[in-house]
Amino acid sequence: MKNDSENTETAILARSINPHTATWTPDAARSILEISLSKKDAQRRDVLAEKARGGTLSAGEESELENFRHVGRILEMMKAKARISLQKANLAS
DSSP states (O other): OOOGGGGSHHHHHHHHHOTTSOOSOHHHHHHHHTOOOOHHHHHHHHHHHHHHHHTOOOHHHHHHHHHHHHHHHHHHHHHHHHHHHHHHHHHHO
Protein backbone atom coordinates (compact mmCIF):
# COMPACT_ATOMS: atom_id res chain seq x y z
CA MET A 1 0.00 0.00 0.00
CA LYS A 2 1.28 3.46 -0.88
CA ASN A 3 1.81 5.96 1.91
CA ASP A 4 0.12 9.35 1.99
CA SER A 5 3.11 11.22 0.50
CA GLU A 6 2.93 9.00 -2.59
CA ASN A 7 -0.73 9.91 -3.13
CA THR A 8 -0.69 13.68 -2.85
CA GLU A 9 -2.32 15.56 -5.72
CA THR A 10 1.12 16.52 -6.99
CA ALA A 11 2.45 12.95 -6.84
CA ILE A 12 -0.59 11.55 -8.64
CA LEU A 13 -0.35 14.25 -11.29
CA ALA A 14 3.39 13.66 -11.69
CA ARG A 15 2.73 10.01 -12.43
CA SER A 16 0.04 11.05 -14.91
CA ILE A 17 2.18 13.64 -16.71
CA ASN A 18 5.31 11.47 -16.46
CA PRO A 19 7.63 14.45 -17.00
CA HIS A 20 10.62 12.26 -17.88
CA THR A 21 9.08 10.98 -21.11
CA ALA A 22 9.18 12.86 -24.40
CA THR A 23 5.74 12.24 -25.82
CA TRP A 24 4.47 15.72 -26.68
CA THR A 25 4.63 17.18 -30.17
CA PRO A 26 6.91 20.19 -30.67
CA ASP A 27 3.90 22.50 -31.05
CA ALA A 28 2.32 21.21 -27.83
CA ALA A 29 5.66 21.49 -26.00
CA ARG A 30 6.19 25.08 -27.14
CA SER A 31 2.67 25.98 -26.03
CA ILE A 32 3.26 24.48 -22.59
CA LEU A 33 6.49 26.46 -22.21
CA GLU A 34 4.53 29.67 -22.74
CA ILE A 35 2.28 29.06 -19.71
CA SER A 36 3.00 31.33 -16.76
CA LEU A 37 1.24 33.05 -13.90
CA SER A 38 -0.58 36.25 -14.70
CA LYS A 39 1.16 39.43 -13.57
CA LYS A 40 -1.41 39.86 -10.79
CA ASP A 41 -0.90 36.29 -9.55
CA ALA A 42 2.89 36.59 -9.68
CA GLN A 43 2.71 39.79 -7.64
CA ARG A 44 0.42 38.17 -5.07
CA ARG A 45 2.72 35.14 -4.81
CA ASP A 46 5.67 37.46 -4.23
CA VAL A 47 3.82 39.39 -1.50
CA LEU A 48 2.91 36.14 0.24
CA ALA A 49 6.47 34.81 -0.07
CA GLU A 50 7.82 38.01 1.49
CA LYS A 51 5.36 37.74 4.36
CA ALA A 52 6.38 34.10 4.84
CA ARG A 53 10.04 35.11 5.06
CA GLY A 54 9.06 37.66 7.68
CA GLY A 55 6.97 35.16 9.60
CA THR A 56 3.80 37.23 9.29
CA LEU A 57 1.52 34.99 7.21
CA SER A 58 -1.97 34.29 8.50
CA ALA A 59 -3.32 30.73 8.27
CA GLY A 60 -5.38 31.72 5.23
CA GLU A 61 -2.37 33.28 3.55
CA GLU A 62 -0.30 30.16 4.23
CA SER A 63 -2.95 28.11 2.50
CA GLU A 64 -2.99 30.55 -0.41
CA LEU A 65 0.80 30.41 -0.71
CA GLU A 66 0.66 26.61 -0.69
CA ASN A 67 -1.75 26.84 -3.63
CA PHE A 68 0.84 28.89 -5.53
CA ARG A 69 3.51 26.32 -4.64
CA HIS A 70 1.27 23.50 -5.84
CA VAL A 71 0.59 25.22 -9.16
CA GLY A 72 4.31 25.95 -9.53
CA ARG A 73 5.18 22.28 -9.07
CA ILE A 74 2.59 21.25 -11.66
CA LEU A 75 3.85 23.81 -14.18
CA GLU A 76 7.44 22.72 -13.64
CA MET A 77 6.53 19.08 -14.28
CA MET A 78 4.74 20.06 -17.47
CA LYS A 79 7.60 22.29 -18.60
CA ALA A 80 10.16 19.56 -17.88
CA LYS A 81 8.22 17.20 -20.13
CA ALA A 82 7.93 19.92 -22.77
CA ARG A 83 11.70 20.54 -22.76
CA ILE A 84 12.45 16.83 -23.01
CA SER A 85 9.93 16.49 -25.85
CA LEU A 86 11.57 19.38 -27.74
CA GLN A 87 15.04 17.90 -27.21
CA LYS A 88 13.85 14.57 -28.59
CA ALA A 89 12.28 16.30 -31.61
CA ASN A 90 15.48 18.28 -32.26
CA LEU A 91 17.58 15.12 -32.09
CA ALA A 92 15.25 13.35 -34.50
CA SER A 93 15.41 16.10 -37.11
